[in-house]
Amino acid sequence: LCSVRELEVKVNELGLKYKSEETVLLRYCSGKCDKHRENYDMVMKHMMTVGFREKGRKDKVSIQPCCRPTAFEHFTVLDTTVNPSRYLNIHNVSAKNCGCV
Amino acid sequence: LCSVRELEVKVNELGLKYKSEETVLLRYCSGKCDKHRENYDMVMKHMMTVGFREKGRKDKVSIQPCCRPTAFEHFTVLDTTVNPSRYLNIHNVSAKNCGCV
Amino acid sequence: CLYVPQKEYIETVYVGQQAGTPILQVHAMQDNKSEKPHFYLCRTKTTTPSHYSSWFYMNINTGTLFLNKTLEESDFAQLYQRSPSVRKLFLYTMVRSEFTDKPLCLIRKPVPIILDFVNATLPQCAQTDTKELCFPHRDTSNPHIMENRFPGALRQLQRLSRLNVCPNYTISYSVESDPPGPFAVNDNKELVVNAQLDREENECYRLLLVCNVQSETTIIKVETTLNVFVDDEDDNAPYVNGTDSADIVISYNRTKGGTFGTLYVFDRDITPVSGNNHNKYLGTWLNTDPWIKETFDIKNSFTEKKAKGIRETVHNYQLVLKRNLHVTENRTLQLDYLVNDTIYPGLEGTVLLHFNVTILPVQIHFPNVTHIFTVSRRASAYAQVGKICVENCQQFDGFSVIYRLEVPDKNMSADSQACYTAISITQSPNRKWGHLYVNDSEALCKPECQDLQYLVVAQEGKEQLEASTQIHIKIDGTAIRAGQKSQQVLSCAENRQRADCESTRGLGATTGRCQWRQGTEKGITENYSTCSPDLQTCPDSVCDAVESKDPSICPQDCTKEPVIGGHERGLSGNGIKACYGTCYCFTERCFCEKDDIEQTLCDEMCK
């Protein structure tokens, strides 16, 4: 099920190339959302397989809600690899909570 | 870009097996959301390619917001194929508006 | 006036000590020979007299503190303190040069006497450590002696309260001073200073006090150190070391608050930052011309310096403009400023400083050169053409210059006039420069619009001084084809790859096309890959006058929106100084991201 997962990572392991060696708790959203589908999703599934082709449409659509953060949190860490050292404020980088949206 | 698209369809073409021959305006969400990405999405992209493997994690995560309805609308149609004919109310079947979430 | 050289007195009293037992000795230093010290235990206004103050009395003439009663265990029990073994008694003493029957402590801080009352009898000789006989147990207060004063006793070395503990011991004291100083021990075993001291010679004497305890069989030597500090008084006049006058030329920098010339006045005395008005300096203009007083002020500050280890004061005086000077102001003045050490008693307590000021008018004129600028016919709107400014504009401060473009020949044909909408001019934020940029790219494309001659007029704000010069705009290259003209002009920064970038007609593009910069470094770097209208000016960490006209011209320098991905903002918090990978921007946000294609490409090459 779509939920918050936690992973201890160093800031320099986030892939954003910030060099701080601080370790942070990265929270992300993962898991299934099929239980939250609506009629809309059923219709989209049908349209993607049959409907759109018949109408000459090539649009791509999602056929179920996706497991996404519904609120973010920031990391505030110190980078001492530069001189003078400075604080970094990395915005909206970790999921505060998740939901099927 | 993620936006509302419209398509005239008959109710019986929705794939929900309702038999009404009425035609409705189906509204759905499609288009790109990469312009709405956050640091979170960039980190998820990195974790999916490198990070999770290094940490022995196999979670699947979305690496950008998805284009989804932010509000639904219903269809209310008359099904005359049955006797007596009756009105059908199909809930949350069409997108009132869309957004990158 | 009379003063007590010690900041506090500490001693210990015991149960069983008899009335009349001497506890400690307070000393007073004289200001002049005629002063006769009267010593009192005094009561402060704020505190109610403690019930135990009657247990003690002080000899008004000698300053010796005695027990007024024999101390009992019940006395110890009466004290409202929890400690079972030692409780503290607080008394205050003061010294006056005349008698008083109302011993209310003087306004200035009275000297505290802190007695540790021990719930035990006085240790006998055998249980008494020799150190206890020689020096008080916790004597933390170092004496402070005012310079230029009379000799005198400043401290009782022997512990009066232990006089009779070891009657067959003979105790004697000696003192050594580093640096050598006029200190000795008198017959009453008091530390005395035998001559007046001069702080400007030495601020602190480190004394080694040696106590010799002689019994029938042994001589024990106990040492301790004591620092005697010499307090300063204002006994030195201010003096100038070097020049007392400064020649000042005020030309381009004529802004309110501007500071000019620095003169130094020295004083061998020290200056406290606050408190009593010790070594107080005041300054006055001797010039009476009101214009001077409305225009100039003096900025004074002082710093403490050490010369051969002795602290002294250096006062700095700078001329300050109280208002912006008009560009036309043209004067020569001699300003005289009298500095007065108001506390110094002598006659030479003043120093006269001279500021010889020459105020030059500022000429607003363009350098005598022909200004030629080139612009491509394909340039898009906001493409930067060049910068122009009047002579010495870089040094202007306190006044600003506004630039405008004029068509030299007013009677030219309407078609020709239409060409002149092509170029426009705007001020840089500090209003020193005029920035020329493409205002109407359509006009550039018209074949009839060949080279353009503008008149640039520079006008000084207040005095309306004007200067003008002719500039020549060469329009070169061929116009863009009709098909391309319909191509929408976008923000270069939206492109994240070279091919898209170089095929886009971008806002502010000097050639009409955007320019790609390929970054080579890894990590978050200032040399990031990006698509720019003009790599000469964007990105350069400066959101200049033209770029700030539209956020999509050069978001790399100007954006205030969020930036997603590894990055570092510009100095003022705007723009993107450094970025990881490729920097590309949309209206609501920018991204710093390793491009997938490059990434795979790079992974192969970069291993």
Added chain:
Amino acid sequence: MITLAFSVCSPKRIIKPGPGAQPEWVNCIEASEMCNQDPQCSSWYRVMRQCLVGKEKDAMLDNNRECQAALEVLLVSPLYNCRCKRSLKTEQQCLQIYWSINMGRNEERDCNPCLDAAKACNLNGSCKRQRASYINICSKADFKPGETCSRKRCHKALKAFIDRVPSEFTHRLLFCPCQTTGCAERRRQTIVPDCSYKDKEKPNCLELRKVCHQDPLCRSRLADYKENCGMTPHAASTCPNQDNHQACLASFARLVGTDVTPNYVDSSFSNWTISPWCTCKGSGNQEEECQNFLRYFTNNACLSKPSQLMNSLKCHKHAMWNFLLQPRKSSKSCELQSYATLMVSCQIPVFSVIELFSEITVAVMFFKCGCWRHD
């Protein structure tokens, strides 16, 4: 003062046996055989080997109770002190045993207690939020253009951090012992000094004290600091209230965010100095009083003692440091008391280091206030 020769962190620890002296260490293969003969030692040794398998060994050694318990026992077994002799046939096998025990050893280069302190805070929800809050207020790093740091708001946020977050996090950030400049710089930056501490000019310390005395909160916190850290000369111990270092550290921490905010003056780690942002220049005849006030911070044995104690422990991230600072659920929970009293009062079952520690006699460090140096 007995300089503690025992330091887990740095390789210099290996005591070279003097000429003819019995070597103090055992060969690792013999040590493992001795351990295997002891049921308790061999079972923990098996647990330890499982802890070291796989990628997440760091997280296992940090957080897994079983692994920590195994390491505690093995730290006092012969295995801990074993060594290997070069060029013996069995060198390879011996070294495998050696490195499996001394996991922490090769990481002492990046042994950074202040970084561990930041990690502990980042992994605790409340500490993380409070820390982010004061940092954003105090550092201009946030990208709101034009807004410079407001010292008043910064101090308020720092006080909130110190008051609301448990001291096991705040003290660790403020007082982590360092052996590298990077670590000491991180410690100095904890209170974002550019905003909360530094200023264009240094006021006179007596002036600063006067300003503090005019604010009831600052005055009480300064008095509290003097009460708990004010070491009086001739005192037998280095701290008032029976060597209660913890009270001193707590009152020091409460000064952060007041007008007399103290901080490390630079990022030196060996002989660091703590001081408020002030000078004794301009004290006039009260120079001695000013120097005495400043010495409460710059030469305070009660304040420097804890760090020296923790310095000698260094940090072995898998055992001593984490173990000491995280309340042990299994035995009598020992909140972070003062480092000295913690050493004595905590019933840590078997730990040779502790006995060594409790015998340390704290030399009576006192000195008369000297004339200020004539520099």
